[in-house]
Amino acid sequence: MKNKNRKMQFIVIIILIISLLLLSVCIAIYAAGDDEPLFLPPASEETQSFLGQEPVEPVSEIMTQVSETEYTTQTQLQEETQPQTGSESEIQSHENMTQVSEIKNPETYFTTSPITDELYERINGCSYVENDDIALEDLRYLQVLHIGFDGETHVGELIVNAAIAEDILAIMRELYENQYPIERMKLVDEYGGDDELSMQANNTSCFNYRTVEGSDNLSKHSFGLAIDINPFYNPCVRSYADGSTKSFPEGSDEYADRSKEFPYKIDKEDLCYRLFMEHGFRWGGTWKSLKDYQHFDKAVP
Numbered sequence: 001m002k003n004k005n006r007k008m009q010f011i012v013i014i015i016l017i018i019s020l021l022l023l024s025v026c027i028a029i030y031a032a033g034d035d036e037p038l039f040l041p042p043a044s045e046e047t048q049s050f051l052g053q054e055p056v057e058p059v060s061e062i063m064t065q066v067s068e069t070e071y072t073t074q075t076q077l078q079e080e081t082q083p084q085t086g087s088e089s090e091i092q093s094h095e096n097m098t099q100v101s102e103i104k105n106p107e108t109y110f111t112t113s114p115i116t117d118e119l120y121e122r123i124n125g126c127s128y129v130e131n132d133d134i135a136l137e138d139l140r141y142l143q144v145l146h147i148g149f150d151g152e153t154h155v156g157e158l159i160v161n162a163a164i165a166e167d168i169l170a171i172m173r174e175l176y177e178n179q180y181p182i183e184r185m186k187l188v189d190e191y192g193g194d195d196e197l198s199m200q201a202n203n204t205s206c207f208n209y210r211t212v213e214g215s216d217n218l219s220k221h222s223f224g225l226a227i228d229i230n231p232f233y234n235p236c237v238r239s240y241a242d243g244s245t246k247s248f249p250e251g252s253d254e255y256a257d258r259s260k261e262f263p264y265k266i267d268k269e270d271l272c273y274r275l276f277m278e279h280g281f282r283w284g285g286t287w288k289s290l291k292d293y294q295h296f297d298k299a300v301p
Contacts, residue, residue: 098154098184100145109145109155110173112165116141123159126193127208134223139207140165144172146182146204149264156185159207161224163300167279168206168227171272180271181264182230195221199249199294202232213248226297229272233264234293236284258285258293266293 103109115136120128128136142158142165153176160168175182185204191197195213198205207224211217213236220226228234235252239245247256255262266272266285273283276296284292 098156098186099148100153100155103145103153106145106176109143110169111143112140112169114141115139115159123187123189126189127159127187129209131209133218134161134209138162139224142168142172144169144185145176146172146185147176147179149181149183154185156182156204157187158185158205158227159187159224160227161207161300164225164298167281167298171275171279174275175272178271183264196249199228199231199235200251202230204229204231220297225300226295228294229266229296230264231294233262234266234285236290236292236294238290258291 100109115123119141120136138161139159140162142160144156144158145153146156148154156172158168182204183202188195188198188203188205188208191201191203193208193210195208195210204227205221206227207221208219209222210219211222212219221228232249232252233255235247235249235255237245237247237256245256247253255265258265258267266283268274273285276283279298281296281298284290284295284297
C-alpha cells in the first residue's frame, strides 16, 4: 500500500514539474510579445525559395524604392503642369487641334462648302461684317491638308471667294503631295481678325474684310481673292522716300533681304510661286513700290 502511495506521489510531482515548465514557457512567450516568432529565425532567401515563397526585400530597400517612385511621379507631374510661354502654348494647342495621326484617303480632306450658320457665328463681327461689297453666298469654306514645320500632317482651313475655291484646293493639294511646309493655316478670326497678329504667328490665311494698311481702300482679302503664305518668313516690305524700309509683320526684318538664303522663302524658283502662277495669280513680290512676298491674288470678272 505504501509503495502504491509513493508511486502516486511521484506522478504528482512529475505533473507539477511539467506544469511549472509549461508556465515558464508561457511567461517567456508573453514577455517576448508579437513582433517576432519566438523560436523561428527569419527565413533566408534559400529557405523562402524552399518553402515556395518569394524572397522578401528588406524594409529599408522597399521604403527607398517607394520614395524614388514618389519623387519621379512628382517630377513628371511638375514637368507636365509647368506653364508654357504664350507662343509655346499656342503652337502646342494648334498642333493638338489640327494634327492628323493617320491619313487613309487624303482626297477626303480637301473639301469646299458654303458658309454655314455655325461658321457664320465664328466669323461674324470679326473677319466678316455686314457690307455691300461681298455676300456670304460668294464665299466658300475650305478644309485642306498641309505639312507643318514639325513635319506632321495638319488640317488647315481657309475662307476664299467661290471664284477661286477650286484653284486654291488644287494648289494646296499639290503643295501637300510635295511635302511643302506651311506652319499653320487657321482662320484669321483665331487672332481676332488682326492681320498683324496673324502674320506674327506665321499663319497662312485668305479672307478678312479689311482695308489696305495705311489707306481707305479695301484689300483683295476683303473679297477672298488674296492669300498670304508663311507671312513671317515672306514679309510685306514698304519703301519710303527717304530710302528707309519697314517690314510687316513686326520682327520679320531679317527676312526682308531676299538675296539671303533661308528656309520657307518664296521666290520665283519656289514651288508655291510656280503653282500660283499656273493658276493665273499674281505675286506681290514683283510689285514696284511695295514688295509683298507672302501675297498672291487673282483678278476675276
